Every structure is written in structure tokens, then in C-alpha cells.
Amino acid sequence: MAAPTAPVGPLTVGQLYTDAAGFVEYTPGTAPLVLVAPHGGTLAPSGVPDRSCGGCVTAADLNTQELTRAVADTFLARTGVRPHLIINRLHRRKFDGNRDRDEATGGTRALDTTWLWMHAAIDSARQRVRLASLRGLLVDVHGHGHDIPRLELGYLLSATSLRQDDASLTATAAMGASSMARLASDARQPGDRGVALLRGPNSLGALLVARGVPAVPSPTDPAPRTGDDYFSGGYNTERHGSLNGTALDAVQVESHFAGIRDSAAARGAFAAKLVDALLVFLERHYGWTRQP
Numbered sequence: 400m401a402a403p404t405a406p407v408g409p410l411t412v413g414q415l416y417t418d419a420a421g422f423v424e425y426t427p428g429t430a431p432l433v434l435v436a437p438h439g440g441t442l443a444p445s446g447v448p449d450r451s452c453g454g455c456v457t458a459a460d461l462n463t464q465e466l467t468r469a470v471a472d473t474f475l476a477r478t479g480v481r482p483h484l485i486i487n488r489l490h491r492r493k494f495d496g497n498r499d500r501d502e503a504t505g506g507t508r509a510l511d512t513t514w515l516w517m518h519a520a521i522d523s524a525r526q527r528v529r530l531a532s533l534r535g536l537l538v539d540v541h542g543h544g545h546d547i548p549r550l551e552l553g554y555l556l557s558a559t560s561l562r563q564d565d566a567s568l569t570a571t572a573a574m575g576a577s578s579m580a581r582l583a584s585d586a587r588q589p590g591d592r593g594v595a596l597l598r599g600p601n602s603l604g605a606l607l608v609a610r611g612v613p614a615v616p617s618p619t620d621p622a623p624r625t626g627d628d629y630f631s632g633g634y635n636t637e638r639h640g641s642l643n644g645t646a647l648d649a650v651q652v653e654s655h656f657a658g659i660r661d662s663a664a665a666r667g668a669f670a671a672k673l674v675d676a677l678l679v680f681l682e683r684h685y686g687w688t689r690q691p
């Protein structure tokens with residue numbers, strides 16, 4: 400198995416690192432929270448060909464880079480502890496930070512090193528969490544253009560799966576195939592395990608709804624209805640979540656635009672609510688509280 404090409408460490412917390420081309424950046428933290436913005440890039444250097452793969456999505460998730468930075472800044476300001484931050488600076492028509500290598504690069508081999516570097520950075524973040532004997536959460540930050548203005552929380556379970564009732568999901572061990580597989584089996588409070596992590600009272604969806612941000616799945620909106628558009632997660636949640644029993648669980652957070660990421664004020668307000676929810680989540684499920 401080829402060794403990852405870059406971030407392994409020792410790395411300096413709070414220092415900005417980039418790949419050689421400056422297309423992807425990583426700022427290491429010490430909190431068990433890894434923030435990734437794979438689709439919010441704006442750089443479009445003429446020397447990098449546009450991705451030409453058939454069916455490739457090339458539309459960026461507008462303002463999600465700024466949103467992710469706001470979440471990182473807010474978390475640091477609230478706690479004095481820095482989360483890990485990984486940003487793809489390239490526009491999605493050049494590079495997709497949430498796809499396997501061929502689709503991410505569109506076959507532009509010069510971007511292979513960027514792709515390897517980005518995932519090596521996430522691997523390094525997870526390693527730091529693990530070496531600190533911590534467990535934590537990776538949040539892959541996206542934006543959707545769907546009709547219903549609500550967060551779509553993706554755990555690798557399809558809308559069809561989510562439309563099953565809790566008993567059916569439990570009977571089929573659905574959470575074992577989710578990006579929260581490990582936490583679903585061993586959350587600190589037994590009542591939070593399994594399907595409760597999707598839409599129970601201490602799920603991320605519940606914590607966000609309680610702060611005025613609509614979200615699916617959540618206790619009040621347990622599943623997308625038939626015909627609703629819904630993103631269930633992607634490459635990053637699958638590769639970097641806890642399907643393989645690693646130290647990080649993962650969730651893909653797809654946000655609507657208006658009032659969430661359309662202005663700096665909206666991003667700041669939403670970041671405050673998301674950080675508030677994440678702090679409760681990290682303490683409740685992983686036992687982590689701010690320890691500068």
C-alpha cells in the first residue's frame with residue numbers, strides 16, 4: 400500500500416500548510432473536530448484543465464469555504480481550542496474534493512498529488528485525534544440547491560432507508576453501514592446508540608432544530624419524503640467516517656442558501672448555532688469538553 404504523500408507530522412497546531420501547488424490547505428488543531436470544505440473553492444488557474452469526466456458535477460457549493468472558515472473561527476473563539484480545518488481552494492470544475500481520484504481530478508494527472516495531499520491531511524487529523532486518545536467528528540461542509548430550505552445531514556443512509564421506522568432500521572443493522580458506525584455501537588449513553596444518532600433527542604439533527612435550524616433527519620423531520628431531493632453523503636463521509644472503526648465519525652452537512660450562507664452575517668449566525676450544537680454533541684457522545 401503506497402504511503403500517503405504529505406501531512407503526517409509532527410505538524411504545528413495553527414500553522415497553515417498547503418500542497419506544493421497551493422490548491423489545498425490544512426491547519427492542524429487539537430479539538431476532536433475536523434472541518435472539511437471540499438466544494439467551496441474559487442481558484443481556477445488556466446493551467447489546470449477543466450474536469451471533463453462524463454456526468455461530473457462542476458458547480459461549486461457557493462460560499463461554503465467562507466462558511467467553514469466561520470465555523471472554525473467561531474469554535475476557536477468559543478473554546479480556545481482549534482478544530483482541524485481542510486479547505487479545497489480549487490473551483491469544482493477543476494478539482495472535486497469529495498470524489499475518488501479519477502473523478503476528483505477529471506484525469507488530470509498533475510492533480511494526483513493534490514488529491515493525495517488532501518486526504519493525507521485528513522488522515523493526519525484523524526491520527527492526531529487518535530493519538531490523543533480521543534474520538535470525534537468529521538463534518539464535510541456542503542451547500543445544496545434543493546427546494547426545501549433545511550439542512551440535509553448525510554450519514555450514508557439513503558432517503559429510502561431513512562423512511563423506514565426505527566425498528567426496521569435497527570433490525571437490519573443499518574447504522575453499521577453508516578458514517579457513524581462506531582459511535583452507533585458505543586456512544587457513552589446507551590440510549591443514544593443506533594438509530595437514536597440519526598433522529599433521537601441527542602442527534603445532531605435534534606440539536607440543530609433546537610437552535611432554530613431545520614434539519615433532516617431529526618426528531619421532527621425523520622426522513623425526506625418520497626420525491627424530495629436529499630444528499631446522503633459521499634466519498635469523504637465514506638472514506639473518513641467510522642465505517643472502518645476509526646477515531647472519527649462523519650457527517651455530510653448540506654446547507655440551504657438563504658439565511659445560512661448567503662451573507663457574512665448569515666454565516667456568522669449559523670456558525671454560532673452549529674458550533675453550539677457541536678459542543679453539546681462532542682461532550683455528550685465523546686465526553687470531550689474544552690481543554691485548551
Ligand SMILES: [Zn+2]
Nearest residue numbers: 438460541542
Ligand atoms: Zn457539495
